[in-house]
Amino acid sequence: MSPTPAAAPDWGWATEYENVSGEVAICGVGESDHSKASGRTTRDIVGQAVERALADAGLEPRDVDGLMYISMPDQMDVAGFHEYFGTDHDMWESKGGGGMTHAAAAPYEAAHALRDGLASVILNTFGVAWATQRSNMVGGPGESHAQELFKQNLEIPMGWFPQPVYFATVARRHMFEFGTTQEQLGAIAVAQRRNANHTPTAVMHDRTLTMEQYLAAPTIVAPFRKEDCCLISDGGGAFLMTSTERARDMAKPVVEVAGVGLGNSSTGTHWAQQPAFTSTPQVFAAPVAFEMAGVTHDDIDLYTCYDPFTIHTLMQLEDSGFCPKGEGGAFVEGDTLNFDSGKLPTNTHGGLLSHAYVLGIAHVVEVVRQVRGEAAAQVPGAEIGIYGGYTGPQAATLILRRVP
Amino acid sequence: MDVRPAFPLPDTAWKPIHEFWAGAAEHELRIPKCDACGRLCWYPREKCRHCKTTSFTWQTVSGRGTLFSWVVVTHAFLPQFADLVPFAPALVALEEDPAVRLATRIVDCDLDAIEFEMPVEVTFRPISFAGVDGEVTAPLFVPAR
Ligand SMILES: [Zn+2]
Numbered sequence: 001m002s003p004t005p006a007a008a009p010d011w012g013w014a015t016e017y018e019n020v021s022g023e024v025a026i027c028g029v030g031e032s033d034h035s036k037a038s039g040r041t042t043r044d045i046v047g048q049a050v051e052r053a054l055a056d057a058g059l060e061p062r063d064v065d066g067l068m069y070i071s072m073p074d075q076m077d078v079a080g081f082h083e084y085f086g087t088d089h090d091m092w093e094s095k096g097g098g099g100m101t102h103a104a105a106a107p108y109e110a111a112h113a114l115r116d117g118l119a120s121v122i123l124n125t126f127g128v129a130w131a132t133q134r135s136n137m138v139g140g141p142g143e144s145h146a147q148e149l150f151k152q153n154l155e156i157p158m159g160w161f162p163q164p165v166y167f168a169t170v171a172r173r174h175m176f177e178f179g180t181t182q183e184q185l186g187a188i189a190v191a192q193r194r195n196a197n198h199t200p201t202a203v204m205h206d207r208t209l210t211m212e213q214y215l216a217a218p219t220i221v222a223p224f225r226k227e228d229c230c231l232i233s234d235g236g237g238a239f240l241m242t243s244t245e246r247a248r249d250m251a252k253p254v255v256e257v258a259g260v261g262l263g264n265s266s267t268g269t270h271w272a273q274q275p276a277f278t279s280t281p282q283v284f285a286a287p288v289a290f291e292m293a294g295v296t297h298d299d300i301d302l303y304t305c306y307d308p309f310t311i312h313t314l315m316q317l318e319d320s321g322f323c324p325k326g327e328g329g330a331f332v333e334g335d336t337l338n339f340d341s342g343k344l345p346t347n348t349h350g351g352l353l354s355h356a357y358v359l360g361i362a363h364v365v366e367v368v369r370q371v372r373g374e375a376a377a378q379v380p381g382a383e384i385g386i387y388g389g390y391t392g393p394q395a396a397t398l399i400l401r402r403v404p
Numbered sequence: 405m406d407v408r409p410a411f412p413l414p415d416t417a418w419k420p421i422h423e424f425w426a427g428a429a430e431h432e433l434r435i436p437k438c439d440a441c442g443r444l445c446w447y448p449r450e451k452c453r454h455c456k457t458t459s460f461t462w463q464t465v466s467g468r469g470t471l472f473s474w475v476v477v478t479h480a481f482l483p484q485f486a487d488l489v490p491f492a493p494a495l496v497a498l499e500e501d502p503a504v505r506l507a508t509r510i511v512d513c514d515l516d517a518i519e520f521e522m523p524v525e526v527t528f529r530p531i532s533f534a535g536v537d538g539e540v541t542a543p544l545f546v547p548a549r
């Protein structure tokens with residue numbers, strides 16, 4: 001099952017990537033405690049995740065000589081790293097890291113830094129305290145959109161804001177174009193909740209969700225119910241990258257970056273104007289990553305993706321080629337996405353919907369654990385897994401493979 | 405959030421979209437048209453999305469279109485939306501070029517009776533928000549007569 005792509009669509013493009021397959025390994029992963037509002041600071045959340053990633057890799061803070069993060073408030077930069085760990089060594093740094101698409105694309109930049117000898121062990125981190133901050137009405141996912149002037153002056157005055165409204169609009173159009181149903185969106189929410197119920201670190205670990213409960217819940221922005229929307233969480237994650245060669249001498253099974261691709265939409269965050277309204281830039285990213293990795297869809301043991309809303313999982317499965325465009329609804333029905341019985345276990349930790357809204361960094365941690373064979377909701381025999389990152393303007397595909 | 409006190413009313417003086425709101429105040433729907441290729445270009449930008457030309461003229465369009473998609477909001481995501489709920493933010497594809505989608509609101513219509521691709525037409529109404537001084541005339545849409 002590896003559908004031949006039709007002529008490349010013209011509403012976006014793939015970033016040109018050199019082949020870095022097999023050069024980089026993820027040698028340590030860690031996540032903070034994930035929670036609802038906890039009173040913790042982003043700094044402490046990220047620090048905890050990094051401590052755990054270092055312990056996982058068997059490394060000391062001074063072994064880390066490269067740092068990737070995103071320039072958002074309170075992220076761990078070099079000064080923050082040294083302050084937290086009491087170190088003062090030279091570090092290469094890049095702001096091309098963090099969560100979302102960056103958690104998928106960071107290994108590409110890391111490959112070049114490793115090649116060029118700029119660093120030998122590179123840490124990528126991301127964390128948020130948005131659940132705590134939300135009570136103070138600062139920060140949070142809507143703010144960056146509210147600051148964008150075209151949105152502020154052409155969309156928000158009409159009430160077309162924020163993200164649940166944007167993507168419920170996408171979901172309804174998907175329903176019209178392809179016959180996608182409420183039950184099919186619900187199948188995603190239910191499967192991810194079930195995966196979270198088997199993952200002790202998931203915020204929704206103790207809360208079950210049945211299709212009956214999903215359908216009985218009121219809509220908040222029809223066709224979405226609360227259950228179609230991600231959590232708002234305090235939490236974060238971290239992963240350590242080094243050369244595959246060096247990783248062979250380290251504690252854990254070697255997990256290599258087999259393929260990576262980055263796609264872009266020419267309309268950016270102006271979703272209203274994106275010609276392919278019901279698509280994501282995975283259309284452009286996924287083929288690059290699959291080709292680089294030299295794998296087909298049949299080789300993939302599990303899939304994870306940035307899933308702020310149910311429709312994003314459905315669209316990214318389609319756009320990444322796991323089923324033809326428009327057939328995502330039928331694809332996700334039943335137990336397809338379940339970690340233990342599904343034909344494509346997806347967001348096996350529960351995703352942004354039921355694990356924690358930490359913007360994808362924990363998805364990468366989950367894929368690494370899965371292909372090592374040490375996940376909580378373990379996919380039997382998993383060797384190759386994917387993280388599909390998404391921001392809207394961009395999407396990225398990261399294919400991770402355990403090296404025999 | 406650190407934005408203008410009038411938020412979420414538009415800043416009608418902001419140059420790139422001033423003509424849109426000035427048109428609405430005169431009950432006209434105005435969209436920039438590329439002087440080279442003649443296509444409507446939305447949102448306003450420096451270069452035409454189709455031919456990269458940088459010269460535009462604002463054109464008054466018919467105000468007719470079809471409903472591309474919509475949602476029914478029953479939860480006020482901003483405190484300023486409190487008096488609006490339930491309401492139906494929507495995207496309308498313009499008759500002159502369906503690739504142009506206006507973010508708007510469907511009004512004068514039973515929210516359960518809204519249908520895909522239904523013909524709609526513009527109506528100019530004052531909009532205002534809970535706790536925010538002032539009002540602005542905005543292009544909203546109603547089912548076509
Ligand atoms: Zn033009």
